[in-house]
Amino acid sequence: MTAALAAALALASPALAQRKDEAKKDGPQIAAPHALLIDAENGGVLYERDPDKLIYPASLAKLMTAEYVFHQLKEGKIKLTDEYVVSENAWRKGGAPSHSSTMFAALHSRVSVNDLLHGMIIQSANDACIVIAEALAGNEAAFGDKLTERARQIGLTQSVFKNSNGLPDPDEKVTTRELAMLARHIILDYPDFYKIFGQTEFTWNRIRQPNRNPLLGMGIGADGLKTGFTKEAGYGIVGSAVQNGLRLIVVVNGDKTAKERADDAKKLLEWGFHNFDQRILFADGQTLGTAKVYGGAQGHVALVARGLVKVMMPKAGGERLIARIVYTGPVPAPVKKGQPVGAVKVWRGENLVLTQPLFAAEDVGVGTLSQRAFDAVTEMVIALFRAGAERL
Numbered sequence: 142m143t144a145a146l147a148a149a150l151a152l153a154s155p156a157l158a159q160r161k162d163e164a165k166k167d168g169p170q171i172a173a174p175h176a177l178l179i180d181a182e183n184g185g186v187l188y189e190r191d192p193d194k195l196i197y198p199a200s201l202a203k204l205m206t207a208e209y210v211f212h213q214l215k216e217g218k219i220k221l222t223d224e225y226v227v228s229e230n231a232w233r234k235g236g237a238p239s240h241s242s243t244m245f246a247a248l249h250s251r252v253s254v255n256d257l258l259h260g261m262i263i264q265s266a267n268d269a270c271i272v273i274a275e276a277l278a279g280n281e282a283a284f285g286d287k288l289t290e291r292a293r294q295i296g297l298t299q300s301v302f303k304n305s306n307g308l309p310d311p312d313e314k315v316t317t318r319e320l321a322m323l324a325r326h327i328i329l330d331y332p333d334f335y336k337i338f339g340q341t342e343f344t345w346n347r348i349r350q351p352n353r354n355p356l357l358g359m360g361i362g363a364d365g366l367k368t369g370f371t372k373e374a375g376y377g378i379v380g381s382a383v384q385n386g387l388r389l390i391v392v393v394n395g396d397k398t399a400k401e402r403a404d405d406a407k408k409l410l411e412w413g414f415h416n417f418d419q420r421i422l423f424a425d426g427q428t429l430g431t432a433k434v435y436g437g438a439q440g441h442v443a444l445v446a447r448g449l450v451k452v453m454m455p456k457a458g459g460e461r462l463i464a465r466i467v468y469t470g471p472v473p474a475p476v477k478k479g480q481p482v483g484a485v486k487v488w489r490g491e492n493l494v495l496t497q498p499l500f501a502a503e504d505v506g507v508g509t510l511s512q513r514a515f516d517a518v519t520e521m522v523i524a525l526f527r528a529g530a531e532r533l
Contacts, residue, residue, distance in 0.1 A: 177318055185452050244264050425449055434471055
């Protein structure tokens with residue numbers, strides 16, 4: 142960590158001793174075995190409980206189907222007015238005969254993408270999901286592969302999808318953390334489509350059904366996202382709410398009842414809004430540190446973030462911040478201004494609460510022959526030293 146970085150953090154969190162036991166005692170009392178609460182703006186973590194265990198998603202998997210459709214729409218590959226046919230498979234497995242959550246699409250009828258999206262998001266309609274999967278991939282298994290591939294593209298490294306709706310499959314698993322990441326991605330990248338999640342009801346084909354998200358009617362600023370339940374997964378929810386311009390995202394999984402699920406999510410959101418506020422660590426364009434350059438006209442390049450670097454801190458203090466700049470280096474020359482180089486990682490106590498990309502603040506050209514030779518010798522000596530240390 143550079144001197145500049147250390148000084149800035151000292152101002153942000155002045156000599157506060159960590160009170161880990163007190164923080165645990167004063168935290169929200171919830172029943173869910175898996176939970177996560179994050180700041181939607183930068184993904185900073187406020188609370189976590191076993192968020193990285195692979196678990197069954199139930200209908201929370203529909204968030205990945207929604208993201209896939211949103212992306213296809215944004216790319217212009219499909220349109221909201223496109224109509225897809227309700228196959229017998231979709232009707233039997235997800236429609237009225239299935240006795241599961243459904244939008245009651247009629248067998249062999251044609252339904253627009255717009256209506257399918259509303260049915261899937263508001264009514265948690267399994268038939269809508271299967272219709273989409275068959276239209277875009279031919280069948281559920283192929284669509285599951287597409288969802289997993291898309292998940293990797295947006296940074297979800299562990300979650301695996303086998304169908305469009307989260308109905309039980311032993312190989313379909315996600316993590317609580319990646320569900321929060323997915324929700325944040327949807328909120329930030331598709332603001333117009335995200336509004337669907339906040340609609341309290343949807344009437345289609347003369348059938349009115351309410352939104353299944355219990356947070357929407359609690360008066361806490363909630364406007365999304367999705368509930369889920371199967372016997373294997375338990376009760377889960379991904380929710381989001383805004384108060385005083387601050388948006389939080391909550392995920393709870395594995396609750397035993399629907400009431401427990403709603404209570405846990407509400408407790409976490411209210412606890413976050415009541416106990417945390419945002420602190421600015423670094424100004425826009427401020428140099429956070431440097432990275433070593435290999436073979437360059439200069440030995441280091443300054444690193445900056447894009448926009449403000451902010452982190453959520455307890456209003457009462459009591460936790461120390463630790464930050465480190467991480468990158469794979471040295472960075473080979475030439476280096477272009479704006480080139481991604483690494484990230485700044487911030488820990489609050491023992492929890493990693495923020496990872497924000499860093500970029501080169503300037504151009505660094507290729508050095509002279511003597512400069513490159515010196516760097517090559519230096520790296521060779523370092524490599525030999527490391528190899529010797531590993532043998533000890």
